[in-house]
Amino acid sequence: VEASIPEPQRDAWKKFQAKPFVSKDDFEKEVVRHVETTLARSMFNCDETAAYAAASLAFRDRLITEWNRTQQRQTFADTKRVYYLSLEFLMGRALDNAMLNVGLKNIAKEGLSELGFRIEDIINQEHDAALGNGGLGRLAACFLDSMASLNFPAWGYGLRYKYGIFKQEIVDGYQVEVPDYWLDFNPWEFPRHDIVVDVQFYGGVRKYQDEAGKNVAVWEGGEIVKATAYDVPIPGFNTPTTNNMRLWSSKAASGEFDFQKFNSGDYESSVADQQRAETISAVLYPNDNLDRGKELRLKQQYFWVAASLYDIVRRFKKSKRAWSEFPDQIAIQLNDTHPTLAIVELQRILIDMEGLDWDEAWTIVTNTFGYTNHTVLPEALEKWSVPLFQNLLPRHLQIIYDINMFFLQSVERKFPGDRDMLGRVSIIEESQPKMVRMAFLAIVGSHKVNGVAELHSDLIKTTIFKDFVKIFGPDKFTNVTNGITPRRWLHQANPRLSELIASKTGGLGFLKDLNVLNELEKFADDKEFKKEWAEIKYANKVRLAKYIKSTTGVTVNPAALFDIQVKRIHEYKRQQLNIFGVIHRYLTIKAMTPEERKKLAPRVSIFGGKAAPGYWMAKTIIHLINNVGAVVNKDPDVGDLLKVIFLEDYNVSKAEIITPASDVSEHISTAGTEASGTSNMKFVLNGGLIIGTCDGANIEITREIGENNIFLFGNLAEDVEDLRHTHNYGSHTLDPDLVKVFDLIKSNAFGDAGAFGALTGSIEDHGDYYLVSDDFHSYIQTQTLVDEAYKNQEEWITKTILSVARMGFFSSDRCINEYAEMIWNVEPLPVGKESGLGKEE
Ligand code: GLG
Numbered sequence: 001v002e003a004s005i006p007e008p009q010r011d012a013w014k015k016f017q018a019k020p021f022v023s024k025d026d027f028e029k030e031v032v033r034h035v036e037t038t039l040a041r042s043m044f045n046c047d048e049t050a051a052y053a054a055a056s057l058a059f060r061d062r063l064i065t066e067w068n069r070t071q072q073r074q075t076f077a078d079t080k081r082v083y084y085l086s087l088e089f090l091m092g093r094a095l096d097n098a099m100l101n102v103g104l105k106n107i108a109k110e111g112l113s114e115l116g117f118r119i120e121d122i123i124n125q126e127h128d129a130a131l132g133n134g135g136l137g138r139l140a141a142c143f144l145d146s147m148a149s150l151n152f153p154a155w156g157y158g159l160r161y162k163y164g165i166f167k168q169e170i171v172d173g174y175q176v177e178v179p180d181y182w183l184d185f186n187p188w189e190f191p192r193h194d195i196v197v198d199v200q201f202y203g204g205v206r207k208y209q210d211e212a213g214k215n216v217a218v219w220e221g222g223e224i225v226k227a228t229a230y231d232v233p234i235p236g237f238n239t240p241t242t243n244n245m246r247l248w249s250s251k252a253a254s255g256e257f258d259f260q261k262f263n264s265g266d267y268e269s270s271v272a273d274q275q276r277a278e279t280i281s282a283v284l285y286p287n288d289n290l291d292r293g294k295e296l297r298l299k300q301q302y303f304w305v306a307a308s309l310y311d312i313v314r315r316f317k318k319s320k321r322a323w324s325e326f327p328d329q330i331a332i333q334l335n336d337t338h339p340t341l342a343i344v345e346l347q348r349i350l351i352d353m354e355g356l357d358w359d360e361a362w363t364i365v366t367n368t369f370g371y372t373n374h375t376v377l378p379e380a381l382e383k384w385s386v387p388l389f390q391n392l393l394p395r396h397l398q399i400i401y402d403i404n405m406f407f408l409q410s411v412e413r414k415f416p417g418d419r420d421m422l423g424r425v426s427i428i429e430e431s432q433p434k435m436v437r438m439a440f441l442a443i444v445g446s447h448k449v450n451g452v453a454e455l456h457s458d459l460i461k462t463t464i465f466k467d468f469v470k471i472f473g474p475d476k477f478t479n480v481t482n483g484i485t486p487r488r489w490l491h492q493a494n495p496r497l498s499e500l501i502a503s504k505t506g507g508l509g510f511l512k513d514l515n516v517l518n519e520l521e522k523f524a525d526d527k528e529f530k531k532e533w534a535e536i537k538y539a540n541k542v543r544l545a546k547y548i549k550s551t552t553g554v555t556v557n558p559a560a561l562f563d564i565q566v567k568r569i570h571e572y573k574r575q576q577l578n579i580f581g582v583i584h585r586y587l588t589i590k591a592m593t594p595e596e597r598k599k600l601a602p603r604v605s606i607f608g609g610k611a612a613p614g615y616w617m618a619k620t621i622i623h624l625i626n627n628v629g630a631v632v633n634k635d636p637d638v639g640d641l642l643k644v645i646f647l648e649d650y651n652v653s654k655a656e657i658i659t660p661a662s663d664v665s666e667h668i669s670t671a672g673t674e675a676s677g678t679s680n681m682k683f684v685l686n687g688g689l690i691i692g693t694c695d696g697a698n699i700e701i702t703r704e705i706g707e708n709n710i711f712l713f714g715n716l717a718e719d720v721e722d723l724r725h726t727h728n729y730g731s732h733t734l735d736p737d738l739v740k741v742f743d744l745i746k747s748n749a750f751g752d753a754g755a756f757g758a759l760t761g762s763i764e765d766h767g768d769y770y771l772v773s774d775d776f777h778s779y780i781q782t783q784t785l786v787d788e789a790y791k792n793q794e795e796w797i798t799k800t801i802l803s804v805a806r807m808g809f810f811s812s813d814r815c816i817n818e819y820a821e822m823i824w825n826v827e828p829l830p831v832g833k834e835s836g837l838g839k840e841e
Contacts, residue, residue: 020062027104027111030058051117052095052125055108056187059098063233064190066102066242073829074153078319080328080826082147082154082819083312085342086335087304088137088284089144089158089245090165091129091232092488092652094188095122100492101149101235127182128651130164131247133288134568135482135678136374138652139452140335142678142812145485148236148243149512150816151828157308159300160189160230160247163283168610168649173626173751177286177613188232189247195229197307198253201299205395217352219395224253225277227307237487237511240831248307252277287612288568289380295392298384302393305342313349323356327367331824334371334446337382337438343369343445344396347403352395358402370823371442371449372480374675376459377572386434400436404428407444411471425467443468443476448823452482453676453697455717480819481700482676483812486514489682493656496536497687501804504529515808524801534797537663537687544661548606548645554633557640560602561790563691564683565666566650566658569611569618572673576759577772578607578666579625581779582644583741583750586632589641601790602640608650608658620759622646627750655682662688663796664711664786668779670770671695672717681810687800689789691782693775701810705803711789713782714775723774727767734764735776 005013021027034054035046046054074081099105109119132138140156147154166177203222210216227248234243252274279296280303316329334340343365350361375381389397404427415421427444429435443449443465451457457479461469469477491498491511502508504523510516523529541558548556565578582605589597607625611618629644647654665683667674667690674696683690684701691711692698702710715723726732734742742760746753763772790796808814820826 018061018065020065021058022104022107024107024111024114027058027107028115030061031055031111031115034058046115048117048121048125051112051115052122053185053187055112055122056095056098056126059095059102059104059108060187060233062102063098063235063242066235066240067231067233067244069240070242071244073831077153077829078329079153079829080824081330082152082824082826083308083330083332084140084143084147084154084156084335085305085308085332085339086137086140086156086158087301087338088132088335089129089140089156089247090132090134090137090652091141092656093123093126093128094232095126096492097145097488098235101145101237101487103238126653127184127186128164128653129182129186129188130180130651131158131161131284133165133284133286135676136288136336139482139678139812141652142483142485142488143816144234144243144245145237145487146483146812146816148234148241149239149485149487150813151236151239151241151830152243152816152820152826153829154243156234156243156245157304157311158245158247159281159284159304160249161281161284162249162278165284165610165651166286166613170622170626170646170648173623173630175611175619175622190231190233192229192231195311197227197229197248197310198224199227199250199303199306200224201302201392203394205398217395217398219352225280225303226251226253227303229307229311238508241829246308246311248281248304250277250280250303286610287614289375289377289570289572290612290615291380291382292614293382293384293388295388298388298392301338302341302345302396305339305345308339309342309345309349313346323350323354323360323364326364330368331826332369333819333824334369334442336372336374337442340371340382340438340442340445341393341396343441344399344403347399347445348395351399358406362403362406366445366447369442369446370819371446373439373449373451373456373460373465376456376464376675377673381464382438383429383435384438386428386436389436397436400427400441403441403444414471421467425471439464440468443472447476448478449476450478450480450819450823451675452480453700454479454481455672455694455699456675456696459672459717478822480815480822481809482678482681482697483810483815484678484681484685485812486511486685488656489659490685493682494536494540494660494686496539497533497660500529500532500536512813513808514811514813517805517808520801520805524798524805530794530797530801533687533801534793537660537800540660540686541663544606544657547657548647551648552645554629554643554645556604556643556645557602560604560640560643561663561786562604562606562661563664563666563786564606564608564658564662564688565668566606566608566647566655567677567679569609569615569621571617571621571762571770572669574668574670574770574772575607575609575621575625576763577668577775577779578605579621579628579644580738580741580772580776581783582632582642583628583744584737584780585642585783586628586635586638587740587744589638590635597641600641601787602642603787604643604645606645606647606658608647608654610650617758617762620756624745624750624756624759631750655679659683659688660686662686663790664689664691666690667692667695667698668714668775669693669695670720670775671715672720673770681807684803685807685810687804689786689796689799689803691786697810701807704809705806709799709803711782711786713778715771715778720771723771724767724769727769732768732773734773737780738763738773738776 031054034057035041099108112119144156164180167180169176206218230247232245346365350356427440451460461477505516505519545556545558625646632644659682662683667680671693677696693714
């Protein structure tokens with residue numbers, strides 16, 4: 001690869017290369033410079049917001065210098081790269097993470113203090129980057145951290161939403177959504193006004209034969225929208241590698257068309273065009289595990305996929321390699337089916353633009369893509385109507401039909417005469433209107449399909465994708481159990497615990513190799529260690545109690561058992577089971593004598609999570625939780641024995657305060673519905689026990705930490721179908737304790753019972769699809785076991801230490817290594833000598 005800077009000038013460039021600061025003085029100098037010049041302020045009016053801005057810009061400069069070097073190094077090495085396509089990246093805050101990953105938090109702390117600021121206050125100024133709904137988006141963020149930390153040449157590609165996930169306010173017990181306009185000031189992104197891609201929509205396809213008799217398809221007409229790149233540097237932990245997350249923002253195409261309108265006096269409609277184009281990247285769809293089939297969403301998907309593929313292909317073409325080498329140089333991972341159009345788009349580029357034969361192109365395509373499935377819930381599996389597709393992406397629909405035809409022909413050869421099979425696996429569902437089944441397209445166009453926990457990966461093979469296992473063989477399907485980054489979820493969220501672990505395991509090495517935690521096993525019975533361990537948990541609970549007081553006004557006792565369920569509100573996640581359990585506890589306390597009450601361990605039940613704005617049942621659950629809290633929290637019979645808290649606007653930065661403060665957390669989905677769950681891992685890693693069903697990653701967590709250290713309950717996945725059948729066609733008698741809970745609700749004890757009729761009715765009259773009643777008894781019994789176990793603090797602490805010691809498996813570093821080996825076939829690029837000035841990216 002020849003360098004783009006001629007020899008004579010190169011010296012000057014090298015000599016004056018930006019040098020990342022490493023000392024406190026240099027950091028302060030940078031902060032002051034940014035305050036005075038970038039922000040045009042002075043030391044006399046530098047408030048915390050300005051100090052946050054300046055500190056972030058200082059770190060951003062530092063990151064971008066390393067980013068540049070990393071990109072040069074990767075371009076020079078010319079090895080295989082990974083592109084992680086995700087519609088969601090739930091990044092949270094960046095400053096604290098940047099300081100910790102480059103190892104300069106102490107310097108920043110001292111520097112800021114000399115300038116008159118407390119680092120915690122400065123960190124708290126930052127607005128979360130909340131470009132995601134829940135686990136799927138946060139997984140993408142953890143993966144970026146791991147890929148950089150492990151020195152993989154890897155980019156994330158996503159959308160730069162103007163509005164992230166809405167902010168949740170609780171008004172009179174109800175959820176109210178407020179738009180999250182987060183871009184007012186975002187020091188972490190670099191607009192790349194020179195990297196702009198035209199993306200086409202609508203129009204039609206003209207087909208003809210060229211002189212050589214080859215069939216040619218031209219997609220013409222329609223409209224063009226411009227995609228502008230915004231780059232966000234992703235620093236690895238304790239390595240110079242700084243990868244890129246490239247987010248696309250939409251704008252109307254060139255002024256020419258607008259100009260005509262403008263000149264003809266139609267100024268308003270030319271502005272309207274502009275606005276319509278900008279709508280594409282305006283807002284993140286706020287649904288988790290639900291497909292709504294809205295045209296704008298399909299537009300978002302194609303816009304993002306087309307811009308990303310154009311960028312990837314452009315970069316590949318610079319290397320002047322043969323097309324057949326494409327899959328040797330590039331691995332593209334599809335995070336769920338949202339980017340499935342990338343398969344079609346690459347095929348289109350290769351056959352329509354680059355003139356490759358269908359088969360040659362298709363081999364390249366299928367060797368390039370891998371697809372991760374995140375759910376088996378039918379309402380979450382994406383389908384797009386054929387008429388909608390035809391209108392928006394006419395050429396892509398044709399290609400999908402061809403992909404399907406060749407695929408069905410191969411199925412027919414393998415299973416001659418099996419017409420049912422053809423109907424079942426067709427990418428086109430023969431419904432009214434016809435639908436494109438995106439998961440099937442993703443399977444057919446990828447070389448590997450993975451689930452996100454063992455049970456989930458087994459389930460997809462035996463249920464929704466069963467036929468495809470017969471067609472492609474079992475090797476195409478694999479499992480990569482999810483993981484979390486210990487940098488954010490231990491080191492950053494729980495600095496004292498991280499410090500204690502470091503002091504016992506010989507430094508921060510465990511953050512790079514989480515299996516080192518194993519060394520903690522030998523301290524499980526060490527008195528002194530246990531004392532420190534317990535003190536840290538207590539301090540984290542005090543921190544959360546303060547936060548609860550300041551946000552809800554309720555005083556909670558930090559010595560009480562903190563029982564936490566924070567995640568999206570969803571019937572399958574069963575926050576209703578939890579709150580019914582709380583009401584049962586309330587009834588029990590009310591029926592106790594004062595003597596009996598003295599023996600009960602005080603409890604704080606903490607909930608948090610957003611409901612999709614259109615998900616009425618989930619909103620009803622939030623309402624019930626708040627109303628129960630309003631009654632219980634001021635009942636003098638109850639006092640400290642039970643408090644019920646709903647934390648408003650759960651997000652990543654709040655999770656960093658909440659997670660380290662649990663004694664138990666709840667992961668209680670109906671068996672077989674939660675693909676993995678990842679907060680379960682975060683809570684255990686922070687020294688909390690969990691109460692959970694045999695679902696998702698709970699099963700593997702149990703296997704790692706041992707059955708004695710987890711509270712499992714409830715029916716198994718294999719029995720769910722039969723139970724549902726009995727509810728609908730046999731007899732369905734509710735659990736008697738649950739009936740008492742319902743009776744209390746119906747007595748208007750928590751406000752007008754009419755408001756909760758749909759919720760109780762879904763269980764009493766509508767088949768109890770999520771098996772709340774079936775699991776209720778087992779749940780209550782298990783909660784009693786939790787109460788008992790908590791009384792023996794010595795044993796409890798030992799359990800938490802052993803659990804943390806055995807959590808090494810759940811590092812997202814392990815996941816990324818598995819993806820790299822089993823799916824991407826890529827190697828890390830070790831950081832060696834700088835390779836000088838390379839080509840521009
Ligand atoms: C999904 C699943 C979760 C999973 C996550 C990451 O519902 O169980 O942990 O992806 O794979 N929508 C999600 O959050």
